[in-house]
Amino acid sequence: MNIEPSRKMSIFEPAIFGDLKAAAAAKKVEGFELYDLSLGSPDLPPDEKIRKVLSEQSFSANSYGYTLNGTKRFYEAVTDYYKRRTNVILDPHTEVIQTMGSQEGLVHLPLAFCNEGDIVLTTNPGYVAYDAGIKLAGAVPYYMNLLEENNYLPDLDAIPEEVAYKAKLMILNLPGNPVPAMPDAAFFEKVVAFANTYNVIILHDAAYSEFYFTGDTPSSFLTTPGAKEVGMEINSLSKSFSLAGTRIAYIVGNAEMISIMKQLKSNLDFGIFEPIQEAGIAALNNAEEITDRLRKIFAERHKVLMQGLTDLGWTVTPSSGGMFVWAKYPYDMDDKEFAFEVINQTGVVMVPGTVFGSEGAGYVRVALVQDVETLKKAVEQLKSLKIETCATLVNN
Template identity: 70%
Template sequence: MNIIPSKKMSLFEPAIFGDLKNYAKQQEAKGMHLIDLSLGSPDIPPHEMLRNHMSELSKRSSSYGYTLSGSKEFLEAVANYYKRVNKVDLVPETEIVQTIGSQEGLVHLPVAFCDPEDIVLTTNPGYVAYAAGINLAGAKPYYIPLDENRGFLPNLKAIPDDVAEKAKLLILNMPGNPVPMSPSIEYFTEVVEFAKKYNVIVLHDAAYSEFYFTGDAPISFLATPGAKEVGLEINSLSKSFSLAGARVAYIVGNAEMISIIKQLKSNLDFGIFDPIQSTAALALDHAEEITATLRSTFSERHITLMNGLKELGWEVAPSNGGMFVWAKYPYEIDSVSFAFKAIEQTGVLMVPGTTFGSEGEGYMRLALVQEKELLEEAVKRLKNLSI
């Protein structure tokens, strides 16, 4: 049988993560002890309260039916969380939609709003799911420069007028992945003005909103005057509450846009396992208690890795939050080759910057997913690189 994939599949190349893992296993078989800083998968387990809650609900025979959409308990927990943490009022029934993790929401959202050949504004470098969603919708990406002189904030003024006029969607991510730039009310005000001027829908990916290490929490896009008129915010419980495998997230904001997403999702899935929804609601209700420990741990890791790389001569992007360190290495070698060399010589797994776009050449993304002592060991090993 001659099995031929669709032409669209040519747009979805295999991610490099699998190749890195396979090569790392080969080195491990030779006796290399690995330190994996590649995937941003939380190493801290969920709070015991959440594990116990999930366990008890999962024992109930009544827990195994279709949920079809977000439960009343979950939607109200999201609204209460946004009111407490972000000072944003949300109507649970009309301004919140649940997604099966933020990846699902990010990949499907362009399908709800973009026709083939529509322009989607995004960043280079940027999270890989954005490109997947744009390709799935048949839309065309336009990449906004990340201006180092502006704290790596996407420079909207660099977008030509003729491109902005044709754009349908703008995707932002702050604190970002892979570049952990921080937003401000001034910047988000600029975004709202841009969206109104060019009639562009804004999606802000706030997956790392609980990862801040100094001062106040990053501002929610929806806390900006006029933001709810032009856009949406997506947030996930994967990182902030260590519920990555549970796959639960939500999109909040403009009611008309939320209605369109609900219409799409009603044709795609039948909701999330009820014990997961209830556990997610419990997590949001106790967010302040749970995330305080997370911030303390990740702040220490952030300082350890950032300062360690700087001592090795790496240029580290300044940040006050996020789950990653974005750093330029001091060697004349392309980032993919460097990533494999680092595994071979040191056993340290990092993600090459070009995974996130051409502008990532010369950079590595390192995830803060190991204990402080292992991060110190990783820096020590990287010091002995021979390139």
């Protein structure tokens, strides 16, 4: 039997994460201690309140039917969370939709709004799921480069008018993955003005909104005047509440756009397991207590890793939030070769920057997914690096 993949499969390149894990596993067999700072999967368990609800609800014999579009209780918990945390008022019936994790929502969303050949404005570097969704829809990405001189924010003024007028969708992620740039109100106001001028739908990926280390409340695009008229925000419970494996997220914002997403989603799945929704409700209803505790832990990790890499002579992107450190290493070496050489010499696992786009050349993404003592040990290990054939400093 001759089995061939579809032509569309050519857009899905094998992910490097498996290769990184395999290289790390090989070193472990040799007796190396590993310091895995690659995947952005929270190492801390969900709060006990969340685990208790999930356990109790899973035991109920009545919890195993289809939930279709999601429960009324979950939608009300989302709207109450937004009102408390960001002062944004949402209608739970028309301005919220549930997704099976943010990645599922992000990959499917371009299908709902883009025709083949439509332009989608996205960032370089950017989260890999954005490109997957754009290409799955047959749309065309236009990359907004995240550069140091622009504080790693997209330069909307640099987008050619002929591109802006043809664009259908813009995807933003602030603070982001892999670059944890933090927007201010003026930037989001500019985004709303751009959307109105060029008739572009805005999707803000707020997966890391609760990972802020300065200020009092999380940042939300929807707090910007006019934002709900031009766009949506997707948020996941994976990071903020350590619920990565449960796959639960939501999109909020413009009612007409949400209605279109509901139509698409009704053809794709039959809803999220009800006990997981109940666990999500417990998380959202106790967000202040849970996220305050997590933030203190991650803020300390952020401080230790930022300082540690800086002391090694690495150029670390300034950040005041997010779950990652974006760093330029001080060697003239291909980032993928560098990542594997670091594993080989030190056991420290990081993700090469070009996984996220061409502007990631010379960078690595380092995740804050180990405790402070482990991060300190990882930095100590990096001190022993010997890159003999590539000793030229990148920033010389």
